[in-house]
Amino acid sequence: MASTSAGASLPIVVSQDGDYVARLNGKELVIHTGSASQNPRALGIIKLKEPLASQAKHLKLSHLSSHEPEISEELGLVSRQHLLCATDVRVTVWQLHPLKWHAEIENVESGLTYVDFGGDENEVICFHSWNTKITLFTLDTGRSQVIKSPKFSNPNGYGYRPRTRQLAVLLKPDANDVLTVHEAQTYELISRAVLPTVDAQGLKWSPDGKWIAVWEAASAGTKVLIYTADGQLFRTYTGPAGSDSAFDLGVRTIEWSPARGHGPASEFLAVAKIDGSVDLLSSRTFSCSTSLTHTFHIDHYAPSIWRERYLNAGGDLEYAEASGSSAFTTSTDSSSLPRGVSMVLFSFDGSLLATVDQSRSNVVWIWSLGTASRLQSVLVHEHAVRQLSWHTNKPELLISTSNSAVAAVHLWSLDGDPVIARVPIARNDAGKYEVSWVKTDDAGRSVFWFGTPEEYALGTLSVQEGNAQFNVLYLVNGTKDVNNFDIMTISQYGT
Structure with a gap:
């Protein structure tokens, strides 16, 4: 997730596997879990001290383990999820499970422009103003190294x-x-x-x-x-x-x-x-x-073409089949955007490819990559496509668009017709919606997060007679944060 400038509200951040969500709520950093094994819930609250509480610019969750499971077992490695929060001159890191303070990097050269975890959860990589240098910190030894x-x-x-x-x-x-x-x-x-x-x-x-x-x-x-x-x-x-x-x-x-x-x-x-x-x-x-x-040709094989449309005045949406001649009559204004193919994303096994071309930024093209690559499906939307996300082990694609009037998630599946479902969170005036799959679920469900910088919902989609419904499993917002009084609370340094 991108960091924001000082004074702006930091976005909610979701871990790479979808198991954890962190949200800065005033002077509290609230940690939630979306893991089925732990049950979606608020995991803990970190009470931040000044100046971190008011000057935080960067909020990041560590990446998945850099080692394959069998390698981790052989080497005796344990991967633990970590969270960092940073100002212009200080980086603080916590371990999430169990929740405790892990390390702090003080007196960093002023003007951090980008901060993230490094090669693993025990390293932090920092970029400085004017691209003068990279500083790499090792948390357990306190060692730092510079690349200019x-x-x-x-x-x-x-x-x-x-x-x-x-x-x-x-x-x-x-x-x-x-x-x-x-x-x-x-x-x-x-x-x-x-x-x-x-x-x-x-x-x-x-x-x-x-x-x-x-x-x-x-x-x-x-x-x-x-x-x-x-x-x-x-x-x-x-x-x-x-x-x-x-x-x-x-x-x-x-x-x-x-x-x-x-x-x-x-x-x-x-x-x-x-x-x-x-x-x-x-x-x-x-x-x-x-x-x-990214041109549509009528030949011996016709891909399925679906166009988004409003069902009623209430803003409900659906996909309807369309012909090649009528599907592309709706077009978003992409004149201010860089030209070219802006999104290219392979499915989990590499057999499918989803693309978006900025000349028609509202259209998702899905290609089947076999011995002879062909266009599998085309999805045409009322607004520009904001994000694409393939499921980690199923041929399912989540799509979010910049529809500022309706919070809705789009799902394309190789095994059925595409569907659209409204998500019961407040719409975002700028159309900033993000989607993120939860990597594992004990019940084999397709679980994902959908949200804005202010609010996230964890849920699944159910489809009955062609109508899709988003089933809420958990919500992350300001109300959810302050109502959880029975969860672990620690200070910034875990005392």
């Missing part, structure tokens, strides 16, 4: 290798872009490579940890650099064979498919482009296996 001149102060500019946690960073020490790779925990330099780029825009590790992909600014045309895990240039992708560079508008973003198979290995690298196409590169050769275009 990061190019960006956001997740586009760095990444931890899956499982083994080496750190890759884009730097800009002078006129050239530089990629460095560092050892886990010690952060000793493994390799340093000057990039053949004009203005590199970001890097992403492949989920199998074999490759680092770096993409170039769109103004330089299509250019994606593939580096090995130790920082050696392996391939340079400049577009499909035979393409005309004179009409090449460049790359908007990239995304790897999940690692799967006996290896496991990532099968595809999706290159989303400014011209509205997506090149799928084989991870074996890094050549274009197919290119997906």
Whole structure:
């Protein structure tokens, strides 16, 4: 979740697996659990002291364990969920279960622009004003290390290798872009490579940890650099064979498919482009296996097309089947947004791909990626799409849109028709809705969070005769916080 500027209310943050939610309510930091095994409830309250209570800028929950379950068991590792809250000059960290104070980093150089957990829950990574440096703190030893001149102060500019946690960073020490790779925990330099780029825009590790992909600014045309895990240039992708560079508008973003198979290995690298196409590169050769275009063609195979519509004056919504000729008559204004394919998201097993092109920012395209990739379904909405989220082990896709009049969640499933359900929380005037799956549920249900910066609801969808209903399991809001008097309460330092 993004942090906010000083004086603004911090958003509610949800953990990566959906099991925990943290909310800053005045001088209280309230922790909730959405885990089925613990029953959704308020887990504890942390009483914050000044100046943290009034000057908090960053609120983050730690990521899932960096190790596979079998590796964790072999090494005797225990992953515990942690929470950090930071001001401009101080970072405080708590362990959530059991709830207790864990560590504090004092006298941090003023002007933190981005703060998050590092290679694991025992590390914190801090970016400083003007991209002068990165400081990496190890909480149990108090050790700190510095990497100078990061190019960006956001997740586009760095990444931890899956499982083994080496750190890759884009730097800009002078006129050239530089990629460095560092050892886990010690952060000793493994390799340093000057990039053949004009203005590199970001890097992403492949989920199998074999490759680092770096993409170039769109103004330089299509250019994606593939580096090995130790920082050696392996391939340079400049577009499909035979393409005309004179009409090449460049790359908007990239995304790897999940690692799967006996290896496991990532099968595809999706290159989303400014011209509205997506090149799928084989991870074996890094050549274009197919290119997906966001245009509708009537051929021997017709994808299902669904259009959002209002059911009544009360604002209830539904999907209705539509023909190719009528589906795209509704269009949102995307003139102020960057051009190109802005969202590219693979399903849990990599067999499906969801995309959004900013020329029609209200449309979700869902592709089936088999031996012959094809358009599976198209979902047309009244408002711009805000977020896409695939279920962690089912072919189900959650969609939120920027509908400021109605709080509603959209669900597409490979096994049935898409549905829309209103969520019983206050609408957000800016249309800022977020969705997040809960990774595990004992009953096998599809459980998820839906919310705004002020309020979150945990629930499931039930469908009867085509009508969808959101079933509330738990609510997180100001009222829920103050009404829980029987939960654990600790001070900022756990005393």
